[in-house]
Amino acid sequence: MPWPLGTAMTAFDAAVARTPTGRRLQLAALCHHLRARAGLTQLDAARTVRPGMSSGVGQNKIARLERGDGGMREADLIALLRAYGAEDTVIELACTLRPRYAKRDRWGGPRAAYDTDSSRRYVDLEEDAASIRLLGSEMIPDLLACESYAYAALAGQPARLRRAKTDAILSRHDRVLCRQDPPEIYAVLSESCFYRRPPGPPTVLEEQLDHLTALAGQPNITVQVSTFGATPGVQDALTLLRLPHPVQSLDDLTFAWGRIGDDPIPISRIEACERLWSSAVRTALRPADSLRFLHEFKEQR
Amino acid sequence: MTLSGEQPAYGPRESDPSKPSPARVYDYILGGSHYYPVDEAAGNRMVRALPLVPALMRYNREFLQRVVHLLTGEYGIRQFIDFGSGLPTEDNVHEVAQAIAPETRVVYIDYERGAVDLGREILADNPHATSIHADIRQPEHVLADPDLRGLIDFDKPVGLLMFAVLHFISDEELPMIERYRRAVCPGSYLVISHGTTAQTARVAAQQNLAKKDYDQRTERTWMRNKDQIAAIFGDAEILHPGIVHIPDWRPTDSGYTPDPDDEARQLGLAGVGRLV
Incomplete structure (x- = not known):
């Protein structure tokens, strides 16, 4: 296991970024890590999650997610991470990091x-x-x-x-x-x-x-x-x-x-x-x- | 390398481009050109955790120059063995010593094949210096090496140089240093620079992060305090000013003042002992 699951939540809480940009890039890194750990390409991942959909479109969405410049619906994100074999605590973390605003974070x-x-x-x-x-x-x-x-x-x-x-x-x-x-x-x-x-x-x-x-x-x-x-x-x-x-x-x-x-x-x-x-x-x-x-x-x- | 492809825990080894090596990581941080991408990545991880590490390596390199200059120029030492030399690139022992006394003998020792090969290339035209492939932890091998025996006369004083190498040696293995102390004649010198735990909690925490990564992915290390380092000198007379932070050891800049806030300074200790 690449990280200790026993202490997971407290360790995760401490690392969650303050700003939407930080959280988005953390989510990107997390998704990239989980996919690499699962040994899947972006295309593999897209096919697993959305067998019906054009895999090019899905792959593009995953690529953007991993670059930190695209959101994803929560249900899609959860499905994707399940396909990567992510643990529940990790999925919960990913949902915490997920941008709340679909297109653009509010700039305050x-x-x-x-x-x-x-x-x-x-x-x-x-x-x-x-x-x-x-x-x-x-x-x-x-x-x-x-x-x-x-x-x-x-x-x-x-x-x-x-x-x-x-x-x-x-x-x-x-x-x-x-x-x-x-x-x-x-x-x-x-x-x-x-x-x-x-x-x-x-x-x-x-x-x-x-x-x-x-x-x-x-x-x-x-x-x-x-x-x-x-x-x-x-x-x-x-x-x-x-x-x-x-x-x-x-x-x-x-x-x-x-x-x-x-x-x-x-x-x-x-x-x-x-x-x-x-x-x-x-x-x-x-x-x-x-x-x-x-x-x-x-x-x- | 063994047949299974694994490096033995002891002894000289082949260069493995897939695993960072201390010599190459050091070369990378010192701005050299003899490293692989894995070394660069390991160096970067260390610098990210401890951004002043490049300054520490400079302090170590400057200490080397001060002490070799002193031993050659003032104390008449004409033979050096540099243990865990790494890549003997610019301003190394033979350059400093032979600039003062061209006949000075210098033997570099490293357990990494690449470092030794490069050393031999650099030293090809230098009749008084060579590089040998051996592990400091195997003193019988090192001391019996024919190339080393060919250059070093153990009836005359030798400078035993151990710059930033003993923190790769565990407490159990450390007593073998005595074997080297006993192999050389009185009037020889033992020179040590060594990693130590930072004094301020904040820097120690950063250091701990860097150390964890380095220990797991490059080479295991043992930080030691002044007393532990003093013990390595055994009955040698430790020269003034004793075992101190590396840049504090006989600085050549007359305006030098020790800076307790300098994080790079906190991370290393140095000392020189005269063997009796």
Whole structure:
């Protein structure tokens, strides 16, 4: 048995994601796992569940379910999982994860300020992540930005939108950084993040340096600076989000983004992202030296 | 490999591309190029659980360089045996030592065929260094190896290097290290870096996750504390500053201060002993 059934429900409860996006992707991972465990192809599975229906249509539905972008009626989901030989507790878990809204989840909270599906997904997964790894190449990542910096960085946007987006960033801080049981956050920031001065009053960067120093003092947040001397250093912005698998004994789920608003980085390229992460951590200043860097940078100004 | 295709529990083994190996996972995390997809996946799982692991591996590699530099440059050691060397790629023992004293003899030992083959390729033109296929847990085999005997003179001091290898040895097997300590003459050195349990509960929990995965899918490990590591040195005189977190061992950067919040630092200990 791949997981201990005796403790199943409590273990499952703990791993259920907070947001609809997180739950949908957990359901996707769960369905994929159960089908693989049963040794069935998507086509096999479709034929088993709906012998009468065109198997291509069924297969497509299963494919979408496993990609996390398609719902399924509860009765169909249960029939599918029974065909995979899933235990009752697992089926119950799957039904808990199943999206309540057939087409599109309702977009509330900070994600309402983002206008693309991809950025909304990002905001949700950021809220669900057990660990967040950030690479910053030019700009301080939103999660680590102070209010004045976030606002300054949105220069060029219409005033009302700019305010709404700044508020959305602050709301993300509340949900991610300030909640009980916050995620582990690791950031490697290129030195360029500090040389690139955001538009606005000169105090913005100083406030940002203080803010970053304060954040780095929290036990769950580690900040490293990658200096210009580091090779390969940090060339691009990258975020790696780790969500627990709904079945906790299985490997966690990892999602990668470039910049917010970009499409998520496809799973096939996540390994490459992991290599970027490892080399960034390996070549950046140690955390203590990074804090010293921030302090000296501020003093020199 | 046995006829049934299973690897024996002991002894040198063939490279198996279907199972991650410590040497290749280490190479992957250090940014090398000699690993299989399974090693990459194992490395990624470890880094996901413990995102600062690449920094730990760098600390370990920097410790290697500091200590080999010291033993060759200051203490006149001209022979090294590097146990569980992994893939002897950039900035390894022979490069550091032979840059100071070109005649320095270096023998790399690893139980994984691929690591040894690559080592021999890299060292093909190096008359004073080689790589041998053996398991540290079999000291009689290792010490009788003709290639090792050809390079190492046991009447002269030897640097026994055990970087990040003894945490793969169980408590029951560990006493065999004494066999190596007794094989070399007084004035030799024993160098150890070793995985340890993180001090803060939060990091220890993350470490535990990573360890579980690594133990099950790559190789079983035993984390040890300072006292347990001190015991491995037996009656050797442990050099200043004792057994400390890896980057704290005689840092070359004059501005270095130990950072209790550095998670990578918490995960490893190091020490050097002079054998008497």
